Amino acid sequence: MDRLTKLGGAVAVFIGLITGIGFISKPEQAQRPNILYILADDLGYGDVSVYNPGGQISTPAIDKLAAEGMRFTDAHSPSSVCTPTRYALLTGRYPWRSRLPVGVLRGYSRTLIERDRPTVASLLKQNGYRTAVIGKWHLGLDWVLKRGNEQLLATENYGIKTEMDTALIDFSKNPAQGPATAGFDYSYILPASLDMPPYCYLENQKLTQQPTAYTKGNKLESGYTGPFWREGKMAPSFDFYDVLPTFIQKANAFLKQQKADKPFFLYLPLAAPHTPWVPKKEYTGKSKAGEYGDFVQQVDAAVGEVLRTLESSGLADNTVVMFASDNGPYWRENFVKQFNHKAAGGFRGMKGDAFEGGHRIPLIVRWPGKVKAGSVSNATTTLANLMATCKDILGSPNGIYTPEDSYSILPVLLGETEQVANQPAVVHSSSIGFYAIRKGDWKLIEGLGSGGFTEPKELKPQVGDPIGQLYNLATDPAESQNLYVQNPEKVNELTRLLTAIKQSKTRLTRDH
Template identity: 45%
Template sequence: MKKTLIPLLSTCLALVAHAAPKPNIIYILADDMGYGDVHCLNPERSKIATPHIDRLAAEGMIFTDAHSSSSVCTPTRYGVMTGRYNWRTHLQEGVIWGYSKPLIAADRLTVPQLLKQQGYNTAMIGKWHLGMELPTLDGKPVMEGKKDQRKPKKTNIDWKGEIKEGPVDRGFDYLYGISASLDMAPYIWIENDRFVGEADNHHPSKPAPGFKKDQVLASIGNKTVEYLKKQDASKPFFIYVPLTSPHTPIVPSAQWKGKSSLGSYGDFMMETDHVIGQIMKAVDASEFAENTVVIVTADNGCSKAAKIDRLEKKGHFPSAHLRGSKADLWDGGHRVPFIVRWPKGVQAGSTSDETICLTDLMATAAELAGTTVPPHAGEDSVSFAPALKGEPIQSTRQGVIHHSISGHFAYRQGKWKLLLAKGSGGWTSPTERQVKPGSPVAQLYDMEADPGETKNLYTSHPEVAKQLLQQLQADVSKGRSTAGSASQNDIENIQLWKNNK
């Protein structure tokens, strides 16, 4: 009996030893970086030097038709972490704040949780902006009864207390970051479930001692490098690196001021590229570089706070050839840079024109880790892993749903894009209030012939508009846009038409 088992055991051990190791995954999410801000994606109309991102693209794959699930911050981050559209929650428009309660439900599977189940170390370094339960001195919610969520006059935070329902309770082994954007209090670092130091409840807009806004980006880079140096090839890891740049406040550090010819925004973009380069340098110096997937993307398009009109006068077009910018339904609001380098699995200098969404991280990570997304999780996530090998994506999703800051919907299927809005659905003119009387109630564009969304075909192709609307309605009502049993949205009625159609 023993003689039979020993060879069998030896064979099994040999198979395990030669099994393909699971790749490490580093997901870098820039904040408000336009498609055209990356030089290699917009060579003729970009005036910002991004040598490190350009090198990443030269050594990996560029996705030319990647979209954030929303044209603003919090909603996109929800989709990245859960593989599910944000408007399936109570967040139907806008964003949450630095003191807000958790948007991700406790029983909702996240990407880091899924990967932890597959033996990964998980870490997040950077900006969360998905809410958490902050400890208070009186047991009452931080912002109870107060309207000014961005810059309150007074708070009741217990700076020595335990933070709950944050990143470490949503799947991350390690956290070093901030609760929300750098233009939203509180301004203090958080490590795991504790504040680093103490801020002032009587002056909430004042940063905690040692917290300097123009040093946050560099600190995120340094902490990421520090974490990478502690890893080795014996266990796979997932690092989520949501940067704070080039989002407002546009605060390049002293050494980067004046580096571009475009003012503070150009300087901040160059510093953003530099930090990504530092992370890449740490990866390249490691023993696991060959089997590490590095993804660089953004949560939405460039913000008008960058003074886009001035940038364009100087020859820099943050949205490249696309119409609109952050907050909009037009592609400039949500078509984002998406670059993947994986020496072991991606051909250098390759390109994919497949339409993908940032909700696709969950299904892709699952496939790369050798598992599948369980039922009633990642309802809007499709794996783009086949595209990394130059193969077609086998999608059970009919199309991709876009969402603007004001909650307007759009639907993209193949070359067609339907917008349930008369104007931008966001901040770019014409907004919904600026559209001329008598304008069509919606917009329809052929994105192959007209990527700049200049010729509205809604009235001339009613059959196409009808088909897209029906598919959008089905994806919303079923609680999922991928194959599988119906799921439930968190709210009962989701309003598709915001213009009283």
Template identity: 45%
Template sequence: MNLIHGSPVAVFCLTACFAWLNDASSADLAQRPSVVLILADDLGYGDVQCLNPERGKIATPNLDQLAQQGMTFTDAHTASSVCTPTRYALLTGRYNWRTRLQSGVLWGYSAPLIAEGRLTIAELMKQNGYRTACFGKWHLGMDLPTTGGPAPTVRKPKIVNIDWKGAIQNGPTDVGFDAFYGITASLDMAPYIYIQDDRFVGECEGGKGKSAMVRQHDFNTRDVLPEIGRKATEYISSQDGKQPFFVYVPLTSPHTPIVPSAEWVGKSGLGKYGDFVMQTDDVIGKILDAVDARGLSKNTLVIVTSDNGCSNAAKIPELQAKGHYPSAHLRGSKADLWDGGHRVPFFVRWPGVVEEGSRCDQTICQTDLIATCAEILGKELPENAGEDSVSFLPAFSGQTIRSSRAGIVHHSISGHFGYRQGNWKLLLARGSGGWTSPNEKAAAKAGAPFVQLYDMENDPGESDNLSSSHPEVVERLLAQLESDVARGRSTDGMASRNDVATIKLWKSGEE
């Protein structure tokens, strides 16, 4: 795969493709590209064979084929190294730490994180004539109906007072999706029950004293991944091509519980995690096959990525002992500030616009999806939307991304901050800022400095801390990070407000 450097043919193709956008009418709807956005859960950069040919041992034929059919982004990042905050940023184009969620994730009963009136990609697309649907793991909170009193707020409440026949509010169908089928959060969080649109599918058993086991009687965690795939493929297969659609498919795999279906057990030779990655690749392939079989591929933008790096629950040391490195050449994994926590697979396919087998090495963030979709539609985002989003549409034709953002903010599970600008990466942490050793406690005990600075071009494995030899770079990046936080946005535009009054940048002390 080669980086395209904006050939005249590619530029002409992109220009011609979007000539209709500025004056779209009802007749243009059929010409607008549909969008399929698939988000894997805890899939590491090195778990995809074509991204890690030397040290990757899991077969991922569908993702490899997708890379051959489109563009691979080699320096794509999530806004956080864990689930909920990444999903918030992906859908809204705004960093999660601007909300109440300063660290960690939400639970299965949690209240919604997306505020009323906050523009999402789904709402943007819906306003512009798209059908919109979501199938899979929501994990952004919703107001669950109760039999009395407030809904639970913790992961394992002592009493579960959910009204299983009541209507759910402020869930997916209230933030832009016409249809939803999936679950509230991760498969290691109750309640274990499907939701269709704004209603539970059945009722759960369990309650006082058994809150962690609140489950619909025939709900089986092993069936959820294939069920999500079936729902997504059925929806795509039902489209007639006359009205564009936006489908968001947040998968539940290969996140814990690691439960590959029986036919996948033993396929990888690396244990259940490898098997689950292979099944995830297969489900992605089935969704892409549905696009192709319906004759929609030529006018459908497909994006496949992950919400963060591989989790320690995959038993990374055991995988490495067998020759598989889930983070490839990168340091760290899920939850960390090091790149293994948030640099993720990112593939784009759009025949006639994105050249087959192409590659982009420019740095992007998943916050950029809403601005990219807006540019595809020929629309300007409102001042109070997508405050941290930059369109990477020019990269589709090999052009330089025109960014008003100085850099990208990284964030770990514990709320530690990092900042990437060009080749430089600043970490306001002593260690990983997450789960990988040394964590912050161990790094502090070892006397590690408060800050880390890496040259990502020459040291992508983040092994040589240059903070003491380049204090001027530390000072410059820190000042920019402070500005991006204080302004309520990292892009050009009117200053905005964060949802909280105080955001603590230094979690492990300050020099």
């Protein structure tokens, strides 16, 4: 054999080895996981049976998800009402940093997320994900004004703190901002809560049907419970009872379209079990907690349906599934007594409150092969941590996706740490603007009263009385003993830290 033949053979072997190595190593490279984020609306910590086995509601699908993943016992919504939490979830910024520091948007409100604001969706889209939102948006839409009214747009925060005048909106034109400008490739949404007009759907920011019909409202005397909704414009074919099934149908259709060669992010913010409590007939009487409990059980079945679609599509093994609620339940004390069901678990208060019942929520994460099945984490975390967690999963170095208030929970999910690294504290805001800060076992509430829907909402301190509330949640999870006067050093410490976080323009660390 001559030298040329030998050399050619050696080259062929060398090329074969390189090709073989490349062929072998390719499937070993970390494949970017799909992300499915299911956000229930007003679902309480105690409404999920794995969190509250003694409750009057059964949630087998959500319980099964917990058995297959990690269940958090100390997770919190950044706010105890809808819009602010959704802003924080998608931007990684506490909601009081937005143009609406207190309160919620309505159906005719303009977009709260600024056009150039980085979001979880834009982060994932930049990294090759197909991004979609299906469900309750409640972050505003830039409805187009009729000709001659454009000067209103120059008004600072127009359509944010008060709604746009519906008589001035041109519904024949697509809203100028919304999910698409927040990073979503596809959207099928309800503008706001299911009890707020306009009652209609928009697909890719285009109305599926013009809101030419009108409803006088329903159960307006019920105190925001039962099948309650406000009067206002609606699409002629809109059916309140079909909203949850419609979102699940759209979510299933999206999942069936996905292929393994391109990852997806599906944000699925359900409009339930928020009012109106409208369970379908097949769920009526299924729980022992009235219309609300029946509606929760329908939500659970809906979650199960989506997860089965994910499984049958062959995508489940490479999908991170996250399930959470946007705040605590609207469940008054009379309902606790009537049904013997504690929707907020053993915690004080309800939706809107600075108390734990307003913002401590169920959070479950399943990631096959990464997150230990049946694990339970006591790490204190908040839904604002989604951005940093996704960035960590991707290994993205892009600095614009490092917002002020987001810290990765990936090490917790992987069992590497027990607490969220570097997170200096967790901050909550109530429906009327009370701030609460949590560090370790201690929680400080700036103000007296619930700060939300539980009476009394706000109390004026008397001479010699404390001006705020301090609780040790390790010994007093029900927040029954105010230790504000007895622990001035802890009050000062948490007050200083809260001030530092509120004033910061970048992320603080645990040892800031």
